[in-house]
Structures are given as structure tokens and as C-alpha cells.
Amino acid sequence: MDRLCRAPINSSLWNIRTKVKPTPEIRSRDLPFNKPSATVLVSASNGANGGNGAINIKHISEQKDRLLLTAVKRALYTTEQEQGPGQVAFRVAYQGIPGAYSEEAALATHPGCQGLPCHTYAAALQSVESRVADRAILPVESTVEGSIHRNYDLLLDHRLCIVGEIHYPVYYCLLAPPGVDREEIKRVMAHPLALSQCRRTLKTLGLANVSMQTSDDTAGAAECVSRNGPRGTAAIASARAAEIYGLRVLARGIQDESCNFTRFLILARDPIVPTADRPCKTSIVVAHDGELGVLFKVLSAFSFRDINLTKLESRPTKNRPLRVVGDGPAFVKEFHCVFYIDFEASLSDRRVQNALTELKEFASFLRVLGSYSVDATPKA
Numbered sequence: 556m557d558r559l560c561r562a563p564i565n566s567s568l569w570n571i572r573t574k575v576k577p578t579p580e581i582r583s584r585d586l587p588f589n590k591p592s593a594t595v596l597v598s599a600s601n602g603a604n605g606g607n608g609a610i611n612i613k614h615i616s617e618q619k620d621r622l623l624l625t626a627v628k629r630a631l632y633t634t635e636q637e638q639g640p641g642q643v644a645f646r647v648a649y650q651g652i653p654g655a656y657s658e659e660a661a662l663a664t665h666p667g668c669q670g671l672p673c674h675t676y677a678a679a680l681q682s683v684e685s686r687v688a689d690r691a692i693l694p695v696e697s698t699v700e701g702s703i704h705r706n707y708d709l710l711l712d713h714r715l716c717i718v719g720e721i722h723y724p725v726y727y728c729l730l731a732p733p734g735v736d737r738e739e740i741k742r743v744m745a746h747p748l749a750l751s752q753c754r755r756t757l758k759t760l761g762l763a764n765v766s767m768q769t770s771d772d773t774a775g776a777a778e779c780v781s782r783n784g785p786r787g788t789a790a791i792a793s794a795r796a797a798e799i800y801g802l803r804v805l806a807r808g809i810q811d812e813s814c815n816f817t818r819f820l821i822l823a824r825d826p827i828v829p830t831a832d833r834p835c836k837t838s839i840v841v842a843h844d845g846e847l848g849v850l851f852k853v854l855s856a857f858s859f860r861d862i863n864l865t866k867l868e869s870r871p872t873k874n875r876p877l878r879v880v881g882d883g884p885a886f887v888k889e890f891h892c893v894f895y896i897d898f899e900a901s902l903s904d905r906r907v908q909n910a911l912t913e914l915k916e917f918a919s920f921l922r923v924l925g926s927y928s929v930d931a932t933p934k935a
């Protein structure tokens with residue numbers, strides 16, 4: 556059992572899972588005992604938290620953890636029974652719980668999909684690898700804070716391809732239980748990104764000196780405030796989270812910058828390379844071991860072919876080995892430097908193929924993360 560799974564056993568989140576409707580058809584032989592790793596779908600049936608979740612479990616052994624096994628025995632290994640034969644919904648995995656912005660982005664990109672809440676980003680990605688979900692949605696950068704580096708590194712640690720992107724407008728609200736007024740707020744709970752993007756507005760709302768508490772996702776903060784936050788605790792989350800968790804909106808649009816977008820990537824098991832007749836982007840990762848002039852050579856390979864770069868992030872990874880999973884066996888390597896690059900062209904474009912061939916001549920590592928259509932939604 557992995558760390559992520561052990562933690563929630565005693566938490567209320569886990570209790571929600573142990574409240575699942577027993578599903579009589581689950582037999583021990585259907586469960587992934589003694590498999591090196593497995594993602595198990597858990598079905599919860601109570602109000603706000605109803606729906607399905609995925610947990611990652613490693614090395615389940617019958618003796619090891621009775622509590623876990625009881626919950627797992629109530630879990631569905633596949634939700635086909637719930638949906639009816641042949642009626643499995645298109646599932647999009649995201650980190651967080653219902654009401655998170657990632658879920659909103661999943662629904663915006665895949666209307667009518669079934670969102671699959673996961674404890675961690677890694678669990679969301681793994682649920683696609685293990686075919687529990689069809690897509691994962693991953694926030695990678697925001698207009699205000701820039702790149703979310705850990706999520707970029709996760710792309711290397713999983714065998715998934717980028718098949719789309721969305722720049723989703725993040726519109727934060729200050730939420731509190733009904734009957735609690737703004738003047739009573741002593742504590743604000745939110746995802747770290749939300750706290751940092753609302754700091755100035757909180758000050759103008761007279762909340763500069765309240766204590767700040769972080770949560771794993773915005774909806775998690777809303778759920779916590781609604782369930783057991785001490786009186787005087789508010790959450791920063793979406794209006795939708797307020798609806799789901801029965802909170803009141805004390806203030807709307809509290810982000811410091813009106814133009815507050817988060818870029819989410821859509822990840823799938825297999826590439827879907829768009830044809831070159833529409834605006835496309837390709838994302839790649841290039842690494843080198845300290846040779847001189849690599850950045851210049853990378854830039855010239857694209858500039859020479861008139862390919863426009865939209866992102867170039869240079870990450871020194873010396874003393875910080877990266878785990879890389881690709882077509883071959885996974886490996887851990889301490890590159891001197893890793894470049895994350897996005898450019899405006901599809902892999903089906905001959906210029907791109909030539910540029911990549913050139914990069915291979917001097918890079919110690921090159922991986923194409925995916926080609927996909929540009930999200931051209933206006934950002935104003």
C-alpha cells in the first residue's frame with residue numbers, strides 16, 4: 556500500500572469511502588491482491604460526495620490491513636455494473652474532489668464526462684495508465700504564478716501523451732457556512748495557488764491578518780469548512796463548490812488579477828496527432844548533460860525552420876534526479892539541465908520532424924509529450 560493510500564484511512568475522506576453502498580458482486584478473486592500496483596475504483600453514494608473515486612494501492616496483502624481491505628471489498632473494480640453493460644461513461648481523472656477547478660476544466664473539455672476525483676496528481680495520471688480513466692487533466696501553469704514545476708516533472712514520470720489543452724478562467728469566491736458573516740472570519744483555507752492569487756483582495760476585504768491554512772484543492776477546503784471548520788473559517792473556492800457543499804458566497808471574483816487563467820493539459824494513453832491544417836502545438840522535453848551551447852542549438856533548430864516557440868522553460872536538475880518513464884524501461888537520471896518546450900506546429904509537419912532529428916544529434920534525452928490543437932478561446 557502506498558503512502559497516499561495509508562494517510563486517508565483514518566480521515567473523514569476515507570470514512571466517506573467506507574460508507575459506500577455495499578456491492579454484493581465483489582469477490583476476493585476480483586480484487587488486485589498481490590499485484591505490484593493497482594488502481595481501485597471506489598463508489599460512494601452519499602449526497603455531496605457521491606460519485607466515484609480512484610485510489611492507488613500497492614502490494615495489497617490480505618493480512619496487512621484489515622481496514623483497507625474492508626473498504627476495498629466494497630469497492631468496484633470496474634463501474635460497469637453501475638452504468639449497465641456496455642454503458643461505461645468517458646472518465647476524466649483529476650486531482651481533488653467534486654467542485655475543484657480541475658473538475659470544471661474536465662467538464663468544459665469533455666461535456667457529459669464522468670469526473671474521477673483522485674487524491675493526488677500522480678494517482679490521476681496512473682488511473683489513465685491503468686485504464687481506469689480515459690483522460691487525466693493536469694494544471695501546469697497559471698497566468699499569475701507561472702509554471703507548476705512538479706506537474707511538469709510528473710509528465711516525465713508517466714507514460715501519457717498530451718492530446719489537448721485549455722486555458723480555464725479561475726474565478727475565486729470567498730465561502731462560509733450560512734449564518735457566518737465576513738466580519739467573523741478569522742481563518743481562510745485554500746489551495747496554495749488560490750491563497751497567493753487572492754492575497755491583495757483579502758486585504759481590501761479586511762482579512763489581511765487572518766490565519767491562512769492550505770488544502771490540497773480548493774473544493775477540499777470548501778468541504779472541510781462545511782463539515783468541520785471551526786466557526787469563523789472561510790474557504791476560497793468556486794461558486795460551484797459553494798453549491799455542492801452548502802456554503803454561502805461572501806464575496807465573488809476575489810482574484811487579484813482579473814485575467815486569471817490556468818492552463819490545463821489533457822492527457823491520454825495514446826497520441827492523437829492533429830493534422831497540420833489547423834493551429835497546433837507540440838510539447839517536448841529536451842535534456843543535456845552539460846555540453847556547451849545546447850540552448851543556442853535548440854533555438855536555432857526551430858528558428859531556422861520558422862517554427863514559433865510559445866514556451867521555453869529551463870530547469871536545472873543537477874542534484875535532483877528525475878524519474879523518467881518512456882518506451883523503454885524507467886530510469887532515474889540527474890541531467891544537467893532539462894528544457895520544456897512548446898512550439899506552434901504539429902508533429903505531422905515535416906519541418907517539425909526535421910527539427911527533432913536535428914535535436915537528437917546533440918541532446919542526451921528527447922521526448923515528445925504530444926501534439927494537440929491550440930486552445931484559441933479569447934482570454935479577455
Ligand SMILES: O=C(O)C(=O)Cc1ccccc1
Binds near residue numbers: 657658746748771817
Ligand atoms: O484546487 C483546485 O480546485 C484545482 O483544481 C487546482 C487548482 C487550484 C487553483 C487554480 C487552478 C487549479
